[in-house]
Amino acid sequence: MAELRRIPGLEPKIARTQAALWRLSAVRAFWPLAVFVTIFFAMVLTGLIDAVSDQLASIALLIFLAGLLPLVWIGAARYRPPERGEAIRLLDRQSELRPLSALQDRPARPDASGVALWRAHETELTDAARRLNVPDFGAEWRASDPLYLRFILPTLLALAAFLSFSVAGERLSRAFSPDIGSLFGAENIRIEAWITPPEHTGKPPVFLASDAAPVRVPAGSELTVRAQAPSAPNLIIEGEEGRERVRFSKTPEGAYEARAIITADSELRVSWWGERASWLVEASPDNPPAVEWVSAPEVTPTDKTEFSWKASDDYGIERLELVLFRVDEGGDAREDAIIVQLPGLSPKEAEEMTSIDLTRHRWAGLELRGFLRATDGAGQSTMSEAEVFILPEKLLLQPLARAIQDIRVTILREDGEYEVAEAQNRESLVQDEVFTEATQRISRAPAGIQRASLMIDAVTYKPERYFEDVSVYFGLSHAGSILQAASSTDEADETEPLLWSLALRAEYGSAADALRALQAARQALEEALRDGASEAEIQRRMEAFKQAAQNYLAARMAEALANGLDSPPSDTDSAQGGGSGMGGSDFADMLDALSDLTETGATDQARQLLADITNMLENLQFQQGNGSGEGFPGMPGEQGENDEDMPDEERELSETLQELSDLLREQRDLNDDTLAEQRGERRSQPGQQPGNQQQGEQGESGSQPGEQEGKDGGSSRGGTLTERQARLGDLVEELARRRGREGGSSEDGTGAGGTVDEETLEAIERAQRRAAEALEDGNNFRAIRNQDDATDQIRDLAETLAGELDDLKRERLGEEYGNGGDQVDPFGRPMGGTSDSRDVNIPDEAERQRAKDILEELRRRYGDPADEEERDYLERLLDRF
Structure with missing residues (x-):
């Protein structure tokens, strides 16, 4: 038997014949499938599927998939793969010798003569096999495909693909991924999504739109997705940390809602039978706050701990604390945090000086290691570098x-635990015996509590000898009883408020209660200003502070009289000392200015003025009199010194200061009246405030009772604004002429009464003359500008002369002047005219009135009918103030 593979070129002929049979068999089996697929793809490529609705496109895909499977199954069942023998038989038909089949035979009698004959026959068969060709299947193809679909279908697909070459991919994608959900009501789904930033960031919610660019939100923001759908959709969050699927829950309204926290950049998708919405969200990290010391803590003359600090945060600082640790080895390792007041509500950047009274702290007098700890709204904290200082x-x-x-600090610094009593239950008690261990709790107290109890017993021994205030004695006895009954250090610490009040009462007497009330009222008002409380709440706390201040003044006055003050100070201003009598107009002006600042929303200025007023009251001092009724600083002379005892130069300078003080007061009154006229209000008459609705217009038509006095060099409140301003200029001219006539000028241009040179007075007079001309021309704006210029120059001149008067007194009195407690006024301010940098800076009345006018105008416009945008703008302004 000969091997067919040895015949050159025969094996490829057999393979091609077998492939032709395979194609013929595949067409016969799968031609329905081919027609079905070709028609669908032709519809897709020509855009027919793309043009119909989502529902029809989904139906078309479902029909295609539904028809595809049975046709594939039918074709697979009908398909018969051709065998090699079938291809060989088709090739053998071309020769009568049947060479391929014959070559596979073998001789029946393998003798010598038979073998030679067989070899010759094989050679003939091999030559015949080489002459064989692949048979023609034309008849079979015509029988199997009479319509030539094998050519038409590929041509149709190729033509459709060529015509839709640029959009073929999109059409195929939509055809094979239609919105199947449209068959189940997807067109009725409504999806809303928004992101709510953390509250501490102060940012508004962000609503998400499907076609929007990536949205940047703070890290930690809450995502809320709400969907109106037939069933619960799926929320998929893909980020750097992986993929998260969030469940939707049904709301009482019948909708579906899902919530998640955005911590990193993420892609959000809502799917329901396909993707329904998607968004890209970028998360901005919330950096921790930064805090540092600007100046180390130091002790002020009033025993307060003062330090400067600087802090910042990207969204605002929620809390600032002074964290203290004891330095000594015997101290506990626990921290003690003290809240530091912030200048505003969650400031992003703040740099301020803080003064805290820590004398009541349990570690007062010890060396401490202090840190500043800033905490933001996200709870992140940062500690500053350490500063070591002694707590005052x-x-x-x-x-x-x-x-x-x-006694007090001994109790507070004890953190030990009480010993446990031996018998704690009823079974351990014996009949007719008394369990004394349950009552003798002080014996089980830590050493510090026992020592404090012994100290109270020692202090209260023989009270009739050492106690002048019986309330202090009874208070100590009560504190001792609390310690005897206490069963824990927390209960023992409850004696702290009582012992502190007793120590202050023993030191200061009854004024200590008024001081505590004043400090509490100040803290309440400061917190309201800082936290942006309502106008009514701020006004209520303002009135409480005023009452507390008056009560404190009364208590200090009563204490001073009890200690030997001959008579109470006058309620009038001290013209030459520049101070204020207790309850005088200066103090009233301060309270009025504070009220105006709180009303107009100037919280920073109000807080500063509030601190200044409180410091002045805390520094309030009185002197025992000398029988003259002028026994407190701020009046002319020092310790009963009369004008006649003063040197001529000091007396003349003091008189000049008095004249400048009167001139400055009248110029300010005129400034207020000019401002009132500019606002359209009626001008004030002597003794009335500007803007009073009961004032008349008599000043414009004739002389007032004070007019003659103004011509004589006194008050200039009578007449029109122009006449009054002109008379003030005459007073300055007269002052310059009189000072020059009395003292002349020195070589450096100064007069005998101080540095009142002609140029200074001429500059003041020019400003007043220009103001009078502007008033006469009806130009109130220019008049106010020149009046303010004149006011500033008069004030600067008065301050300069007051400083010279201080220097003259210091040269004459030596170290005693300005150093001792006898050289300050009741508010702790240096005597001798103007105040130094510690003085209270009271805003000008005209500025306060302008602020009030602006606020009233905003309220009026908000009440008038206006478009919604302007109304919202005005509402934001009013909320701010």
Whole structure:
């Protein structure tokens, strides 16, 4: 038997014949499938599927998939793969010798003569096999495909693909991925999504749109997706950390809602039978706050701890604390945090000086290690570098007060635990016996509590000898009873408020209660200003502060009289000392200015003025009199010194200061009246405030009772604004002429009464003359500008002369002047005219009135009918103030 593979060129003929049979068999089996697929793809490529609705496109795909499977199954069942023998038989038909089949035979008698004959026959068969060709299947193809679909279908597909070459991919994609959900009501789905940033960022919610660019939100924001759908959709969040699927829950309204926290850049998708919405969200990290010392803590003359600090955060600082640790080895390792008031509500950047009274702290008098800790709204905290300082303790001069303070700190610094009693249940008690261990709790107290109890017993021994205030004695006895009954250090610490008040009462007497009330009222008002409380709440706390200030002044006055003050100070201003009598107009002006600032929303200025007023009241001092009724600083002379005892130069300078003070007061009154006229209000008459609705217009038509006095060099409140301004200019001219006539000028241009040179007075007079001309021309704007210029120059001149008067007194009195407690006024301010940098800066009345006018105008416009946009703008302005 010969091998067919040995015949050159025969094996490829057999393979091609077999492939032709395979194609013929495949067409016969799968031609329905081919027609079905070709028609669908032709519809897709020509755009027919793309032009119909989502529902029809989905139906077409479902029909295609539904028809595809059975046709594939039918074709597979009908398909018969051709075998090799079938291809060989088709090739053998071309020769009568049947060479391929014959070559596979073998000789029946393998003898010598038979073998030679067989070899010759094989050679003939091999030659015949080489002459064989692949048979023609034309008849078979015509029988199997009479319509020539094998050519038409590929041509149709190729033509459709050529015509839709640029959009073929999109059409195929839409055809095979239609919105199947449209068959189930997807067109009725409504999806809303928004992101709510954390509250501490102060940012508004962000609504998401499907076609919007990536949205940037703070890290930690909450995503809310709400969907109106037939069933619950799926929320998929893909980020750097992986993929997260969030479940939707049904709301009472019948909708579906899902919530998630955005911590990193993410892609959000809502799917329901396909993707229904998607968004890209970028998360901005919330950086921790930064805080540092600007100046190390130091002790002020009033025993307060003062330090400067600087802090910042990208969204605002929520809390700032002074964290303290004890330095000594015996101290506990626990921290003690003290809240530091922020200048505003969640400031992003702040740099301020803070003054805290820590004399009541349990570690007062010890060396501490302090840190500043800033915390933002996200709860992130940052600690500053350490500063080591000694915490100031309250300066108590009375022995009894110091003893009470020692008892107090001994209790507060004890953190040990009480010993547990041996018998704790009823079964351990014996009949007819008394369980004394349950009552003798002080014996189980830590060493510090026991020592404090013994100290109270020692201090209260022989009270009739050492106690002048019986309330202090009874208070200590009550504190001792609390310690005897206490069963824990927390219960023992409850004696702290009582012991502190007793120490202050023993040191200061009854004024201590008024001081505590004043400090509490100040803190309440400061918190309202800082936190942006309502106008009614701020006004209520303002009135409480005013009342507390008046009560404190009354208590200090009563204490001073009890200690030997001959008579109460006058309620009038001290013209030459520049101070204020207790309850005088200066103090009233301060309270009025504070009220105006709180009303107009100037919180920073109000807080500063509030601190200044409180410091002045805390520094309030009185002197015992000399029988003259002028026994407090701020009046002419020092310690009963009369004008006649003063040197001529000081007396003349003091008189000049008095004249400048009167001139400055009248110029300010005129400024207020001019401002009132500019606002359209009626001008004030002597003794009335500008803008009073009961004022008349008599000043414009004739002389007033004060007019003649103004011509004589006194008050200039009578007449029109122009006449009054002109008379003020005449007064300045007269002052310059009189000072020059009395003292002349020195070589450096100064007169005998101080540095009142002609140029200064001429500049003041020019400003007043220009203001009078502007008033006469009806130009109130220019008049106000020149009046303010004249006011500033008069004030600067008065301050300069007051400084010279201080220098003259200091040269004459030596170290005693300005150093001792006798050289300050009741508010703790240096005597001698103007104040230094510690003085209270009271905003000008005209500025305060302008602020009030602006606020009233905003309220009026908000009440008038206006478009919604303007109304919202005005509402934001009013909320701010």
